[in-house]
Amino acid sequence: MSSHRKARSSSTLITRRALRLGLFAAGVAGVATAVPAQAATGVRHAAVVSDHVFSHADRAHHTEAKDSFTVRQFGTVDATGVRNQANAVSAGCSADDHCRSVALSFQIVTVAGEHTHLNAANYSDAANKECTGCQTLAGAYQFVVSTPTPFGLDAATRHRxxxxxxxxxxxxxxxxxxxxxxxxxxxxxxxxxxxxxxxxAHAPKAKAQPTVTLHRHLDGWPGH
Known part of the structure; x- marks a missing residue:
């Protein structure tokens, strides 16, 4: 079977090129991770984060399956760039000796502020390279929680x-x-x-309502 690749994206307020050039050219600070203390103090900042899962199966390693589940809490921000990506490749196997490659990435991001500039990109790509009968699945799930006032996930929520x-x-x-x-x-x-x-639902009340947005993209073989 010939090689096949396809990629799609979900984005908020920004194109892929703008994400690459705009925030980084503006000198946004390096990768930021969980910052519940900032959520409590209301300190404003800018942040960029990227999560990526990659799996590769071939005749030497017939099965590879990977996933990630990350929680990024940014507190009150002026600008945020978040990217989530899953890539899976199966290569060189046959129907009698098939491969299986699975990559799943779940990314949860919380941001606060009434005028936050949020750039969100979510991608998945599954490729079969001369791999008859192989199973290849890439899934990217990005959850963006936006609240007008500082908010952090409590212990009960984290447990769930x-x-x-x-x-x-x-x-x-x-x-x-x-x-x-x-x-x-x-x-x-x-x-x-x-x-x-x-x-x-338990976040502090304000004029703007809290929102939870899911960006979902799956790509895989056998076809959809």
Whole structure:
């Protein structure tokens, strides 16, 4: 089978080129991770973060499955650039000796501020390279929580998210067909969205309403 690649994106307020050039050219500070203290103090800052999962299966390593589940809490920000990406490749196997490659990336980002400039990019790409009968799945799920006032995920919410993370790990390691794995990954994404919406329901009230936005992209073989 000939090589095949395709990539799509979900973005907010910005094109891919602007994400590469705009924020970085403006001198945005380096990668920022969880900052609940800043969420409490209201310190304003700019931040960029990128999460990426890559899996590769071939005749030497017939199966590779990887996932990530990251929580990035930025507090009150002026500008934020977030990127989430999953890539899976199967190469050189056959129908009688097929490969399986799975990459799943769940990224949760919380930002606060009424005039935050948010740039969000979410990508997945699955490629079969001369790999007849192979199963290849890449899934990128990006959850953006935006609140007008400083807000952090409490211990109960983190506990619920940790439970979903454990089940994502088990799903990724499973032998389920790619089509069913996609369905179950979507189910877990739905649970994450519900947990986050429950959390923001208790966020401090302001003129603007808190929002939870899911960017989802899956790519895979066998085809959709």
């Amino acid at each position: 998210l940790d439970d979903i993370h454990r089940r994502l790990d088990a799903l990724t390691r499973s032998k389920l067909p790619a089509a069913e794995l996609r369905t179950r990954a979507d189910g877990l994404a739905g649970e994450v969205t519900a947990v986050l919406r429950d959390a923001v």
